[in-house]
Amino acid sequence: MKLMPLGDKVVVKQLEAIETTKSGIVLAGNAKEKPQEAEIIAVGPGGVVDGKEIKMEVKVGQKVIYSKYSGTEVKLDGEEYIILKQSDILAIVED
Amino acid sequence: MKLMPLGDKVVVKQLEAIETTKSGIVLAGNAKEKPQEAEIIAVGPGGVVDGKEIKMEVKVGQKVIYSKYSGTEVKLDGEEYIILKQSDILAIVED
Amino acid sequence: MKLMPLGDKVVVKQLEAIETTKSGIVLAGNAKEKPQEAEIIAVGPGGVVDGKEIKMEVKVGQKVIYSKYSGTEVKLDGEEYIILKQSDILAIVED
Amino acid sequence: MKLMPLGDKVVVKQLEAIETTKSGIVLAGNAKEKPQEAEIIAVGPGGVVDGKEIKMEVKVGQKVIYSKYSGTEVKLDGEEYIILKQSDILAIVED
Amino acid sequence: MKLMPLGDKVVVKQLEAIETTKSGIVLAGNAKEKPQEAEIIAVGPGGVVDGKEIKMEVKVGQKVIYSKYSGTEVKLDGEEYIILKQSDILAIVED
Amino acid sequence: MKLMPLGDKVVVKQLEAIETTKSGIVLAGNAKEKPQEAEIIAVGPGGVVDGKEIKMEVKVGQKVIYSKYSGTEVKLDGEEYIILKQSDILAIVED
Amino acid sequence: MKLMPLGDKVVVKQLEAIETTKSGIVLAGNAKEKPQEAEIIAVGPGGVVDGKEIKMEVKVGQKVIYSKYSGTEVKLDGEEYIILKQSDILAIVED
Structure with a gap:
C-alpha cells in the first residue's frame, strides 16, 4: 500500500527534531515558523498545477527542510507521513 | 439519480475514519487540518476552469486523501457525498 | 418580465430543502457551508468575464447543487430567485 | 451637467425598493447582500481596465439588478446616482 | 515647484464638499465610502504599471469624482493636493 | 560603503517633515497614510521583478513623495535610509 | 554537510545587529519591520518558481539587507542560518 501524490505534491517522513541529530541539524527553538527536516518518500508527477507548469526538483530519499505549518x-x-507541495520545501540537506 | 460534477469538481464518498482501517490509513488526531480518506464516485470533465486548463488526473473508484475543510x-x-475540487485531493492510496 | 443574467451569471430557483425531497436530495444539516438544490431558470451568455473566456456549461431546466452563501x-x-456565477455551481443532479 | 463614467464604470439611478414595484421586482428583505434595481443613466467606454479588455454589455435606459454594497x-x-463597475451588475430586467 | 506624478498616478485638488456646489454636485452624506469632487492638476505618463499597460484617459483641468479613502x-x-491612481477616478463631471 | 538596491528597489534619504520646508512641501498632519518627502540615493537595476518587467523611472538626486508605511x-x-519599491513612489517634486 | 536551497531560495547567515558594526551598518531600533544584515552562504538555482522565471542576482559571500520577518x-x-526568497533581499551592502 502506497501514497501516490498528485501534481506538485510530495510525501515526506518527518525526522525527529532532537537537540543534535545524527546529521547535525537542530531546529531553532524560538523560530516563529519552525523548520522541519524530513525524508522524501514519494514525489508527484508535476505538470500543470493551478495553470502553472511545475517541474519536480526533488527525489525520493533526499533529506529536506520544510516549513512546519505547511x-x-x-x-x-x-x-506518519506529511503531504507537502514542492514549493513548501526550502532546501535539500546534503551530507 | 446521479451527481454530475462540473469543471474540476469531483464527487467522493468519505470512508470512515477509524483508528486502523482495513486499508491501514489512520488519520492523525492532532492535525490542525485533518486529512480524509475517500473513494471517488464521479469526476468532472475538466477543461478551462477560472481561465486555466485543468486535466483530470483521478478516476472513479480510486481511494484518495483530501483536506477535510475543503x-x-x-x-x-x-x-452522504462530498464535492471537492481536484486540487483538494492530495494523494491516491494504492494497495 | 424576465431576468437576463450578464456574463457568467445564472438565475436559479431554489428547491425546498426538506428532509427527503422527491429527487432524493437531502442537505447535510451540520455542513458549515450548506449545499443547495436549485433549478436553472436563465443562463448568461458567457464570454470574457474578468479577462477570462467563460463557456456556459449549464442549461435552463437542469437541477444543480450550489454553495449556499454564494x-x-x-x-x-x-x-424568489438566486443569481449565481456558474462557478458557484458544484454539480448537476441527473435523474 | 453630466457624469461621464471612466473605463468599465456605469452610472445608475436607483429605483425605489417598495414591497411590489410596477415592474414586479421586490427585493428580498432578509438577504445578507441586498440586491437593488436601478436604471442605467450613463455607460463608460470600456476598453482595457486593470490590464483586461472590457466590452460594455449594458445600455442607457436598461433596468438592472446589482449588489447593494458595490x-x-x-x-x-x-x-442621487450610483457609480458601479459593470461587473457589479447581475442581470438585466426585461419587460 | 511642481508635483510630477509617476506611472498611473494623478494629482488632484479637492473641491469643497458643500451642500450644493456651483456645479451642482452634492456628496451623499450617509454614503459609507464618500465620493469626492476634485480638479485634475497633473497627470502621470501612464505606461506599464505593475505589469499592465495603462493609458491615461484624464486631462489637467477636468473635474472628477473619486473614492475618498483612496x-x-x-x-x-x-x-493641499491628493495623489490618486487613475483607477480611483470614477467619473468625469461635464458642464 | 554603499547600499546597492536589487530589482525595483530604491534607496532614499528622508527629508525632515517640518511645517514649511525650503522646497515648500508640508505634509498633511491629519492624513491617515502620511506622505513623505525624500531624496533618491540609489536606484536598483529594474528588470523582471515578480514576473513583471520593471523599468526604473526615477534617478539619483530627485526629490520624491512616497507613502510612509511602505x-x-x-x-x-x-x-538613516529607507529602501522602497519604485511603485511606492507617488510623485517627483520639481523646483 | 550543506544546505542546498531550491528555486529562488537563498541561505544566509545573520550578522550580529550591534550598535555600530565593523561595516558601519546599524539597524534602526524603532522600525516596525526591522531590516537585517546577513551574509549569503548558498544560492538556489532560480528557474521557474510559481510560474515565473526567476534569475538569481545575488552571490555567495555578498552582504545583504533583508526584511526580518521573512x-x-x-x-x-x-x-544558525536563515532561508530566504531572493525577493526578500532589499539591497547588497558594498564596501
Whole structure:
C-alpha cells in the first residue's frame, strides 16, 4: 500500500527534531515558523498545477527542510507521513 | 439519480475514519487540518476552469486523501457525498 | 418580465430543502457551508468575464447543487430567485 | 451637467425598493447582500481596465439588478446616482 | 515647484464638499465610502504599471469624482493636493 | 560603503517633515497614510521583478513623495535610509 | 554537510545587529519591520518558481539587507542560518 501524490505534491517522513541529530541539524527553538527536516518518500508527477507548469526538483530519499505549518499529516500502516507541495520545501540537506 | 460534477469538481464518498482501517490509513488526531480518506464516485470533465486548463488526473473508484475543510457535503438517496475540487485531493492510496 | 443574467451569471430557483425531497436530495444539516438544490431558470451568455473566456456549461431546466452563501436573492413577480456565477455551481443532479 | 463614467464604470439611478414595484421586482428583505434595481443613466467606454479588455454589455435606459454594497453614491443637481463597475451588475430586467 | 506624478498616478485638488456646489454636485452624506469632487492638476505618463499597460484617459483641468479613502494627501506651497491612481477616478463631471 | 538596491528597489534619504520646508512641501498632519518627502540615493537595476518587467523611472538626486508605511529603514555609517519599491513612489517634486 | 536551497531560495547567515558594526551598518531600533544584515552562504538555482522565471542576482559571500520577518531559521552543525526568497533581499551592502 502506497501514497501516490498528485501534481506538485510530495510525501515526506518527518525526522525527529532532537537537540543534535545524527546529521547535525537542530531546529531553532524560538523560530516563529519552525523548520522541519524530513525524508522524501514519494514525489508527484508535476505538470500543470493551478495553470502553472511545475517541474519536480526533488527525489525520493533526499533529506529536506520544510516549513512546519505547511502540509497535511496522514498515517499509513502505522507510520506518519506529511503531504507537502514542492514549493513548501526550502532546501535539500546534503551530507 | 446521479451527481454530475462540473469543471474540476469531483464527487467522493468519505470512508470512515477509524483508528486502523482495513486499508491501514489512520488519520492523525492532532492535525490542525485533518486529512480524509475517500473513494471517488464521479469526476468532472475538466477543461478551462477560472481561465486555466485543468486535466483530470483521478478516476472513479480510486481511494484518495483530501483536506477535510475543503469540499461541500450533500446527501443523495440517503448517502452522504462530498464535492471537492481536484486540487483538494492530495494523494491516491494504492494497495 | 424576465431576468437576463450578464456574463457568467445564472438565475436559479431554489428547491425546498426538506428532509427527503422527491429527487432524493437531502442537505447535510451540520455542513458549515450548506449545499443547495436549485433549478436553472436563465443562463448568461458567457464570454470574457474578468479577462477570462467563460463557456456556459449549464442549461435552463437542469437541477444543480450550489454553495449556499454564494449568490444574490431577488424577487420577481412574487417568486424568489438566486443569481449565481456558474462557478458557484458544484454539480448537476441527473435523474 | 453630466457624469461621464471612466473605463468599465456605469452610472445608475436607483429605483425605489417598495414591497411590489410596477415592474414586479421586490427585493428580498432578509438577504445578507441586498440586491437593488436601478436604471442605467450613463455607460463608460470600456476598453482595457486593470490590464483586461472590457466590452460594455449594458445600455442607457436598461433596468438592472446589482449588489447593494458595490458602487459609490453621488448627488448631481439634486438627484442621487450610483457609480458601479459593470461587473457589479447581475442581470438585466426585461419587460 | 511642481508635483510630477509617476506611472498611473494623478494629482488632484479637492473641491469643497458643500451642500450644493456651483456645479451642482452634492456628496451623499450617509454614503459609507464618500465620493469626492476634485480638479485634475497633473497627470502621470501612464505606461506599464505593475505589469499592465495603462493609458491615461484624464486631462489637467477636468473635474472628477473619486473614492475618498483612496489617495494620499500632500501640501505644496500651502495648497493641499491628493495623489490618486487613475483607477480611483470614477467619473468625469461635464458642464 | 554603499547600499546597492536589487530589482525595483530604491534607496532614499528622508527629508525632515517640518511645517514649511525650503522646497515648500508640508505634509498633511491629519492624513491617515502620511506622505513623505525624500531624496533618491540609489536606484536598483529594474528588470523582471515578480514576473513583471520593471523599468526604473526615477534617478539619483530627485526629490520624491512616497507613502510612509511602505519601505524598510536602515542605518549606514550613521545615516538613516529607507529602501522602497519604485511603485511606492507617488510623485517627483520639481523646483 | 550543506544546505542546498531550491528555486529562488537563498541561505544566509545573520550578522550580529550591534550598535555600530565593523561595516558601519546599524539597524534602526524603532522600525516596525526591522531590516537585517546577513551574509549569503548558498544560492538556489532560480528557474521557474510559481510560474515565473526567476534569475538569481545575488552571490555567495555578498552582504545583504533583508526584511526580518521573512525567512525561516535553521541550525546546521551548531550554526544558525536563515532561508530566504531572493525577493526578500532589499539591497547588497558594498564596501
